[in-house]
Amino acid sequence: MRAERTSFLLALGLLVAGIRSVHCFPENVVVKDQHRRVDGHTLASSNTDFAFSLYKQLALKNPNKNVILSPLSVSIALAFLSLGARGSTLTEILEGLKFNLTEIQEKEIHHSFQHLLQALNQPSNQLQLSVGNAMFVQEELKLLDKFIEDAQVLYSSEAFPTNFRDSEAARSLINDYVKNKTQGKIEELFKYLSPRTELVLVNYIYFKAQWKTPFDPKHTEQAEFHVSDNKTVEVPMMTLDLETPYFRDEELGCTLVELTYTSNDSALFILPDEGKMRDLEAKLTPETLTRWRKSLQPRRIHELYLPKFSIKSNYQLNDILSQLGIRKIFANADLSGITGTADLVVSQVVHGAALDVDEEGTEGAAATGISMERTFLRIIVRVNRPFLIAVVLKDTQSIIFLGKVTNPSEA
Numbered sequence: 001m002r003a004e005r006t007s008f009l010l011a012l013g014l015l016v017a018g019i020r021s022v023h024c025f026p027e028n029v030v031v032k033d034q035h036r037r038v039d040g041h042t043l044a045s046s047n048t049d050f051a052f053s054l055y056k057q058l059a060l061k062n063p064n065k066n067v068i069l070s071p072l073s074v075s076i077a078l079a080f081l082s083l084g085a086r087g088s089t090l091t092e093i094l095e096g097l098k099f100n101l102t103e104i105q106e107k108e109i110h111h112s113f114q115h116l117l118q119a120l121n122q123p124s125n126q127l128q129l130s131v132g133n134a135m136f137v138q139e140e141l142k143l144l145d146k147f148i149e150d151a152q153v154l155y156s157s158e159a160f161p162t163n164f165r166d167s168e169a170a171r172s173l174i175n176d177y178v179k180n181k182t183q184g185k186i187e188e189l190f191k192y193l194s195p196r197t198e199l200v201l202v203n204y205i206y207f208k209a210q211w212k213t214p215f216d217p218k219h220t221e222q223a224e225f226h227v228s229d230n231k232t233v234e235v236p237m238m239t240l241d242l243e244t245p246y247f248r249d250e251e252l253g254c255t256l257v258e259l260t261y262t263s264n265d266s267a268l269f270i271l272p273d274e275g276k277m278r279d280l281e282a283k284l285t286p287e288t289l290t291r292w293r294k295s296l297q298p299r300r301i302h303e304l305y306l307p308k309f310s311i312k313s314n315y316q317l318n319d320i321l322s323q324l325g326i327r328k329i330f331a332n333a334d335l336s337g338i339t340g341t342a343d344l345v346v347s348q349v350v351h352g353a354a355l356d357v358d359e360e361g362t363e364g365a366a367a368t369g370i371s372m373e374r375t376f377l378r379i380i381v382r383v384n385r386p387f388l389i390a391v392v393l394k395d396t397q398s399i400i401f402l403g404k405v406t407n408p409s410e411a
Helices: 040-061 071-082 087-096 106-120 145-155 167-181 277-282 286-295 318-323
Strands: 005-018 067-069 127-138 157-162 197-210 221-228 231-249 254-260 266-272 297-307 309-316 344-357 371-375 378-382 387-393 398-405
Touching: 040 067, 040 071, 040 106, 040 277, 040 286, 040 318, 040 398, 067 071, 067 309, 067 344, 071 087, 071 106, 071 127, 071 145, 071 197, 071 344, 071 398, 087 106, 106 127, 106 145, 127 145, 127 167, 145 157, 157 167, 167 197, 197 344, 197 398, 221 297, 231 286, 266 277, 309 318, 318 344, 344 398
Parallel strands: 127 157, 297 378
Antiparallel strands: 005 197, 005 344, 067 398, 127 197, 221 231, 231 254, 231 297, 254 266, 266 387, 309 344, 371 378, 387 398
């Protein structure tokens, strides 16, 4: 039997172009090691709140489609950008990321992301996880020393001089960087770059882990997956008999199965009852996730069926972030903490993700809806209708992947 592996990867880019007039700006942020940082629970709660808000907007814009994203990647990239934001632009970004600025100082937020990045990049024999940031800077653009220092110290960012006037060469440079960092899974993050581009910020995440209880490829068979009332597709369906955390939520009309990796991180499969997907999505909150995690209990699942799939996404997030209250970065930005002048605005926020599930690798997870049967205490879970999945890191409680699989046969 060959072990299942989970590989999750993605990249998010913030593309910044210089097109505006100069404004004055307040002092640069100073972050030193002695500063108090946001406790892990507060950071995880804010990140989870943002994750669900972002997911809901993407699901609304992509009805009846597969949705894949890494909310953590988006959070890190926007927090990184906020290093250079000032005034109401800064406030919009941090409040959009669901931080309560009456209780949390900006420097504490940056310091907490610094510690989160350090924790995520700790070496492990049981988990491949790398998270990083990079800046691609127009060759003659002069960045403030303070921004460069904070980018390196707090967000471990690499910096690369780039000639954006040759926009195709610049696009290839950035896309090749992301492709390399995500082991070839994100091949074309940017489909277009303007010659007026001045700065591109990139965040990437690569995740790969083995199931603690592996699937056996010999047991995989073709089975029906019900995309909708009038559409059914044939997919390769994996099957497993195991004891694993399980919870039946009668209040929200869904069933949860948690599959753990050898690293003790986990993939949480959230399987709504037929016709309940919209209702369930509307009720996704940090409090709901906390209740679910407290309610999960080890149970014997005699037959668990999960489909194989391979899907990718590429999203322009400008409109969605605007709907979440992050607007000024696109038109009336004060990003003077980057260069000393306020002539930069963000022209694109692009997010790409890829997720594969097969006998050799679970890069995400697969299944849609669920059908449950109980016969003499036997639990059978058939994941054969649309479902949600969250990949959660145990030590930081970070959702590094969040998605909905509506049709596992679509790439």
